[in-house]
Amino acid sequence: MPSPEGLLVSGVTVRFGGVTAVDGAGLTAPPATVTGLIGPDGAGKTTLCDVIAGLRRPCAGTVRLDGEDLTGGGARDRVRHGIARTSQRPGPSGALTVHESVRAAAGRHVKARRHAGASWAERWRRRRDALRDTGRQADEILARVGIADYAERRASSVPPDVARLVALAQALAAEPAVLLLDEPWTGLPVRRARALEVLLRDLAAEGLAVLVAESELEPVMGVCDVLHVLDAGRMIATGPPVEVRADRRVRDAYRASPGPGADAALSA
Numbered sequence: 238m239p240s241p242e243g244l245l246v247s248g249v250t251v252r253f254g255g256v257t258a259v260d261g262a263g264l265t266a267p268p269a270t271v272t273g274l275i276g277p278d279g280a281g282k283t284t285l286c287d288v289i290a291g292l293r294r295p296c297a298g299t300v301r302l303d304g305e306d307l308t309g310g311g312a313r314d315r316v317r318h319g320i321a322r323t324s325q326r327p328g329p330s331g332a333l334t335v336h337e338s339v340r341a342a343a344g345r346h347v348k349a350r351r352h353a354g355a356s357w358a359e360r361w362r363r364r365r366d367a368l369r370d371t372g373r374q375a376d377e378i379l380a381r382v383g384i385a386d387y388a389e390r391r392a393s394s395v396p397p398d399v400a401r402l403v404a405l406a407q408a409l410a411a412e413p414a415v416l417l418l419d420e421p422w423t424g425l426p427v428r429r430a431r432a433l434e435v436l437l438r439d440l441a442a443e444g445l446a447v448l449v450a451e452s453e454l455e456p457v458m459g460v461c462d463v464l465h466v467l468d469a470g471r472m473i474a475t476g477p478p479v480e481v482r483a484d485r486r487v488r489d490a491y492r493a494s495p496g497p498g499a500d501a502a503l504s505a
């Protein structure tokens with residue numbers, strides 16, 4: 238479901254008591270593009286992602302998709318409008334298998350989707366057919382994400398790297414226009430990390446607006462078209478990855494916050 242204009246976030250501020258986690262930050266995530274949101278630990282990336290996903294109400298600022306202001310809605314409203322998010326700490330739980338959990342996500346999407354049609358009977362027929370297709374859809378998504386072998390495993394029992402990919406599969410089952418991923422490479426073995434890069438590029442080529450939040454620079458360098466850099470809640474740089482990595486403000490921000498992200502940023 239490609240979106241014609243994409244995501245536009247402007248002037249977002251979030252405070253936690255005396256801490257300003259996000260301070261007037263904005264970004265764009267256009268269709269057919271992989272956009273990165275990077276910054277050292279504590280920069281405000283997760284908080285900004287929460288605002289975009291409708292999980293946190295900002296003190297100021299707006300979230301628009303294709304020109305429509307979604308700021309006042311919650312998480313379900315965002316999903317209905319085509320914004321799907323995978324979180325930093327996914328936790329598939331309960332007794333469902335991996336396949337069932339992805340199928341359930343697809344089914345929820347079918348039920349939430351607005352079925353335009355001439356009559357009530359026509360809308361009902363479309364919904365019934367779409368629900369019947371959710372099993373096939375789950376098969377396709379699991380194959381695409383590279384975890385078809387885990388389809389019959391209990392979702393709560395898969396290893397953490399696979400659990401991350403189950404969360405991604407569930408997000409894709411909502412047929413999003415904007416796919417928002419928070420630190421998707423964390424804990425993935427090299428083979429899966431490379432496959433994820435290819436998948437994100439493929440999804441963008443199909444028209445999706447992909448937005449990836451990541452502390453470390455290295456994983457996003459080869460996959461993102463453009464990077465937005467947050468530091469202490471403020472957007473300090475925006476541009477192509479190579480330019481951003483060379484930016485003095487970005488290097489200073491990472492230098493002030495030692496960690497693996499800093500090593501990659503400063504070694505370039």
Ligand SMILES: Nc1ncnc2c1ncn2[C@@H]1O[C@H](COP(=O)(O)OP(=O)(O)OP(=O)(O)O)[C@@H](O)[C@H]1O
Pocket residue numbers: 253256257258276277278279280281282283284285452
């Ligand atoms: N629920 C909360 N209550 C109080 N302070 C919070 C809360 N959530 C985040 N913060 C603070 O807001 C700031 C931004 O945090 P956030 O988790 O958004 O940063 P981040 O860039 O995602 O960091 P990381 O990469 O470490 O996850 C930090 O100073 C953090 O301590």
